Amino acid sequence: MPVTRFIDRDEELRALDDAWRSRPCLAVIYGRRRIGKTRLVLEWCSRIGSCIYYNAVPAKHEVNLRELARAIEEAGIRGFSRARYESLDALLEALAYRVGSCALVIDEFSYWVRAEPRAAGELQRFVDHVLGKTRMMLVIVGSLVSVMHRSVVGGGAPLYGRARYRMRIEELSPWSVAEFYPWLEPEDVVRMYALFGGVPHYHSLVEYSWRPLEALAKLVLAPTAPLRDEALFILREEFREPSTYYSVLRAIAQGCTSPSSIASSIGVHRQHVSKYLAVLESLGLVEREKVLFSKRGAYRIRDKFLAMWFRVAEPLITMGIEVSDADLPSAAASSFEAHVAHTFEEVAMHYMRWLRRSGALAFDEIGRFVHKGVEIDIVALDRGKRVAHLVEVKWSDLDERDATRIARDLEAKARHLPIEGYSTRLHIVCRSFSGERLDNASIHTVRDMPLSKPRK
Ligand SMILES: Nc1ncnc2c1ncn2[C@@H]1O[C@H](COP(=O)(O)OP(=O)(O)O)[C@@H](O)[C@H]1O
Ligand SMILES: [Mg+2]
Known part of the structure; x- marks a missing residue:
């Protein structure tokens, strides 16, 4: 797969540069998986040149501490992984003694914290007592938005209020998405935007010369398509019990836009539905569309990929309609085109x-x-x-x-x-x-x- 040119993210790069100039500081970057956090951070690292990067794994504390120490050693801090570190703050303090000015990126910190909640408290200890005396910039990156809220950026989280820079990475605009498709006419770019929203990863899977329906069949609908279960995967990662969230999203996709219509569609009490909606909203998965001269907004799925998946893919998958990537059933093509029409309002x-x-x-x-x-x-x-x-x-x-x-x-x-x-x-x-x-x-x-x- 060709690695695509780096697209957009000018504002985010500028914010990271600002943070770098005002180090020591903590910067937090979060947002759904596949949105481009790692690519952004690596792009920025390559520009500043003095970066230590570590991608955490969902494993025991000891494993992440050992691997982080190894990444630090590999970045040129000799002998760093020879010592054993009992805690994240002890490790970071040892690093602070060894380096002058540097940026340390801990990517996928949310997986580390989910596996070992104490990681957040230890990081907080370092930020509160040591970071201010160093020339370091600490960049914490996470994909599990719920974990990032709970442990890093939300009220009551161990690291709450400590990040000088806090960035939620959002979907690219339709105009940036166009840059992935030099071979397509603008009508088909709109269709590609309706298909994958502004999530760069999905666009980077599309091969040269593919048209939108081909991408829909090959990447989403075919039995072995790489994104067939992507929506389920995202929900299972964020929620221990995804079934009600799933039902709420499904009801919204089918046209229920108020808590009461969702409630009656899925048979859950209205008050409960409001709670589920509040969580989905805080994770950026749904939003209330602004309705002028009215206090009430209409709910809609904010994550463009989930919106497409629930409108177009889910009904076909649940009904067991077989899709081979050679011939798309006409029902799929027409429901996709209806979805494009819907999304076109957002493009407008x-x-x-x-x-x-x-x-x-x-x-x-x-x-x-x-x-x-x-x-x-x-x-x-x-x-x-x-x-x-x-x-x-x-x-x-x-x-x-x-x-x-x-x-x-x-x-x-x-x-x-x-x-x-x-x-x-x-x-x-x-x-x-x-x-x-x-x-x-x-x-x-x-x-x-x-x-x-x-x-x-
Ligand atoms: N700004 C961008 N321009 C071009 N491609 C991008 C951009 N951001 C991400 N990508 C591509 O999308 C994919 C997923 O990005 P990644 O940074 O791994 O997402 P995340 O870390 O948020 O899960 C990668 O293949 C990456 O190259
Ligand atoms: Mg990543």
Whole structure:
């Protein structure tokens, strides 16, 4: 498999550089597995040049202490692994005596802590009593978000409040995802984004010249596909008892967006559902989508890969529909395309923000509008100039007639918005458009988005 070029993460690299300049300090990096934490940290290490890197294993304390000492010795601290260290703080203190300025990265610390909870307390002792007197930067990385909350970054955690830098690594934007696919047209880049979200690992599995449906079959649906069980794996890693979380996610994927509709769909009391949702939200697996002029948000699956898996793969897998990677059943293709249409609304939201960053559009607030049966995909409010941008998002190929009709409907819906004194601007975001442009609505297609092939 070709190793892909390093994409984006400029902000994260800058934050790590800032931390490095203000050492001694502790930096914490966490986020779901496959999101690119290790790659980010190694990229940064190669830039600063004086890094010790250790990847912890889910094993006994002694094993991790011994292996960490060995990694330190291999980084050039001679004889370091000859001593036996009783605790992590003793080891780190010994290291502090031996090195001047350096960065020590402990990757997958969450596996170490899950196996040996005392590791967090020992690290805290070192941070509280020794780190300040050194020239070290300690970088703690973890994939198990629940463990990182409990032991490192959350209130009440041993290391709570001690990290100068705390970064949760998020999915790449659709525009960065485009960089993985120089051979694809922008429509197919949107499909790839709908398939794997902004998780770089999944994109790096796609082979040159593959189209989205091929990637779906070969990487997700086929009996031996590498990502067929990935969603289950993620849930089993985070939760001892994943079944209720699984059911909640499944219900959301099937269209339940409020705690009460989820509760009645899975037969669990509403209050319990709220608790499960709060946990899923804190882990970044679900989120509440902003609904303008309303306190209630609609729940949706935030992790793009899980959203795809529960919408597209799970129903096929549960029904035992066989998929060979040569021929995808039409049910799979059409449910995937429906999922793409759904995801396109999020891409359109990214696009609106991109327009704002590039100065083409101004607004202070953005979200969906839902009120008494009236729905507008995106409303963006410019409170200063009192302008409301109303956006209809359509994953289809429109002509002039379609667009005229959509603009008319949008205008009618505008009357339901509680925005007196605002002027409105209409926008249609669609896959493609042919015909004369309209006077009363701006039309944007995927070709206007920064998704095109990078120039060679
Ligand atoms: N910014 C990036 N650009 C290109 N590829 C990336 C990037 N981040 C991660 N990858 C690729 O994705 C895969 C998973 O990344 P990794 O850093 O191992 O994730 P994590 O440590 O969060 O589980 C690796 O193959 C890596 O090369
Ligand atoms: Mg990693």
